[in-house]
Amino acid sequence: MATWNFGDAANGVDPLSSPPNTRTTSTGSINKFPGLGRTKFGETVTMPDGQVVSAYDAKYATYLKLATGEMFKAYESACIAKGTVQNRTLRNGKAAQFIFTGRMTADYHVPGTPILGSGDPPVAEKTIVMDDLLVSSAFVYDLDEVLAHYSLRSEITKKIGHALAEAYDKKVFRTIALAAREAHPITAAPGPEPGGSIIKLGAGNEYNAQSLVDAFFEAASILDEKNIPQSGRFAVLSPRQYYALISQVDTNILNQDYGTTTQGSLNTGEGLYQIAGISIRRSNNLPFMAGEVESIEGENNDYSGDFSSHCGLIYMKDAAAVVEAIGPQVQTTGSDVHTLYQGDVMVGRLAMGCGTLNPACAIELQAS
Numbered sequence: 001m002a003t004w005n006f007g008d009a010a011n012g013v014d015p016l017s018s019p020p021n022t023r024t025t026s027t028g029s030i031n032k033f034p035g036l037g038r039t040k041f042g043e044t045v046t047m048p049d050g051q052v053v054s055a056y057d058a059k060y061a062t063y064l065k066l067a068t069g070e071m072f073k074a075y076e077s078a079c080i081a082k083g084t085v086q087n088r089t090l091r092n093g094k095a096a097q098f099i100f101t102g103r104m105t106a107d108y109h110v111p112g113t114p115i116l117g118s119g120d121p122p123v124a125e126k127t128i129v130m131d132d133l134l135v136s137s138a139f140v141y142d143l144d145e146v147l148a149h150y151s152l153r154s155e156i157t158k159k160i161g162h163a164l165a166e167a168y169d170k171k172v173f174r175t176i177a178l179a180a181r182e183a184h185p186i187t188a189a190p191g192p193e194p195g196g197s198i199i200k201l202g203a204g205n206e207y208n209a210q211s212l213v214d215a216f217f218e219a220a221s222i223l224d225e226k227n228i229p230q231s232g233r234f235a236v237l238s239p240r241q242y243y244a245l246i247s248q249v250d251t252n253i254l255n256q257d258y259g260t261t262t263q264g265s266l267n268t269g270e271g272l273y274q275i276a277g278i279s280i281r282r283s284n285n286l287p288f289m290a291g292e293v294e295s296i297e298g299e300n301n302d303y304s305g306d307f308s309s310h311c312g313l314i315y316m317k318d319a320a321a322v323v324e325a326i327g328p329q330v331q332t333t334g335s336d337v338h339t340l341y342q343g344d345v346m347v348g349r350l351a352m353g354c355g356t357l358n359p360a361c362a363i364e365l366q367a368s
Contacts, residue, residue: 042054043055079165079166079168079169080169080236080281080283081168081169081172081173081236081283081285082168082322084172084232084234084281084315084317085172085176085317085318085319085320085321085322085354085357086098086317086318086320086321086322086357087321087322087323087324088321088322088323088324089323089324089325090130090323090324090325091325094129094130095127095128095129095130095323095353096127096128096321096323097125097126097127098125098126098127098128098321098357099123099124099125099126100123100124100125100126100184100185100186100193100358101121101122101123101186102121102122102123102124102186102188102190102191102193103121103190103191103193104119104120104121104190105119105190107119122186122188122189122191123186124185124186125185126185126321126355126356126357127355128301128321128322128323128353128354128355129300129301129323129353129355130300130323130325130351130352130353131171131298131299131300131301131351131352131353132297132298132299132300132351133326133349133350133351134164134167134298134349134350134351134352135347135348135349135350136159136160136163136164136347136348136349137160137345137346137347137348138156138159138160138345138346139341139343139344139345139346140152140153140156140343140344140345140346141342141343142338142342142343143342144343153346156346157330157346157348160330160346160347160348161328161330161348163348164328164348164349164350165328166285167350168322168328168350168352169283169285170285170287170303171301171303171352171354172320172322172354173236173283173285173286173287173313174287174293174303174305174307175301175303175320175354175355175356176313176315176319176320176356176362176364177287177305177307177310177313177362177364178302178303178305178356179196179315179319179320179356179357179358179359179361179362180196180197180198180313180315180319180359180362180363180364181196181198181305181359181364182195182196182356182359182362183195183196183359184358184359184360193360194226194360195359195360196359196360196362196363196364197219197222197362197363197364198363198364198365198366199215199218199219199222199314199363199364199365199366200366200367200368201215201311201365201366201367201368202367202368203367203368204367205367206241206288206289206311206312206365206367207240207241207244208244209244209245209247209248210248212237212241212244212245212312212365213245213275215312215314215365216235216275216276216278216314217275217276219235219276219278219314219363220233220276220277220278222363223314223316223361223363226360226361228316228318228360228361229316230277232316232317232318233277233278233279233314233315233316234278234279234280234281234313234314234315234316234317235275235278235279235280235281235312235313235314235315236281236282236283236286236312236313237280237281237282237283237286237312238282238283238284238286238288238311238312239282239283239284241282241311241312242280242282245275245280278314286310286312286313287305287307287310288307288310288311288312289307289308289309289310289311289367290307290308290310291306291307291308292304292305292306292307292308293305293306293307300353301353301354301355303354309366309367309368310364310365310366311365311366311367312364312365313362313363313364313365314363314365315361315362315363316361317361318357318358318361319356319357319358319359319361319362320354320355320356320357320362321354321355321357322352322353322354323352323353323354324350324351324352325351325352326349326350326351326352327350328348328349328350329348329349329350330346330347330348331346331347331348331349332344332345332346332347333345333346
């Protein structure tokens, strides 16, 4: 009787017949070791927790045995940043240029003097470059698809899409937080133009509902004072902050027109859609109290910073911009690869970059 250990070449494991090409699940592994290799009666494998099981059971642990069943789906965070910032499609170039114009003045005309148009506004530019190609991939084995009692290909496609969406949101939210810490690029007269703003809730108040509500009205005042348009204002909070607002604050902040009640729905936790004219969204992709975030290879824009006290964003869509060369899409290998490996490689890809735009439109909430 042969015993196979994960990655143990000393026990005669052929690495070509057992590529570690997918992830371990809570009940077993999908297309994991012995992977693409063959199994036979009597062979065993040692699981990561030390349990010894048959090679067949380990290989097909998540598949249907005698009756119907269902696959438990992991909670997926939705991509909510798309559409809340400026977006430009990049073609035949490596970067996109955005132009800033400052304020102009009005003066009284002196009789007998020509008007020569000498009051041109100050101008500055911002360039946003592309990051490297972002990919997420998986291998789908033919026999796995035949034996699976769920749509394996569909599930993997969704997972790939969610992985790309999560990366998109994280880049955008970190960029907006950094914009709130910047000065405006236009400093010439009649400027300087206003830069970003930070609202401090106080240490330990990141989940204090009244502090959050006060911050919304303070943010609305700041944006109004900077002459930022009232349309296109958004706030992004963590889910716990969002529900703290619903549970701790008087229900008059709930959407009066939501559902069948007059004050939103406390049962479902829905109905809180804006405060002070600012549309509220919730996401797990904020750099919420994340500490120091470093740049990684492939990022050609700077998304790094100290987010130790970061606890939310309030912004208008001009705060940041995204340039895209390749939108989110899924590719599948052709017939040659399919015949050779008896399966398909599925690849999701996204080519984008994100940068700060008008810092006056960005406000960061900090628990300090």
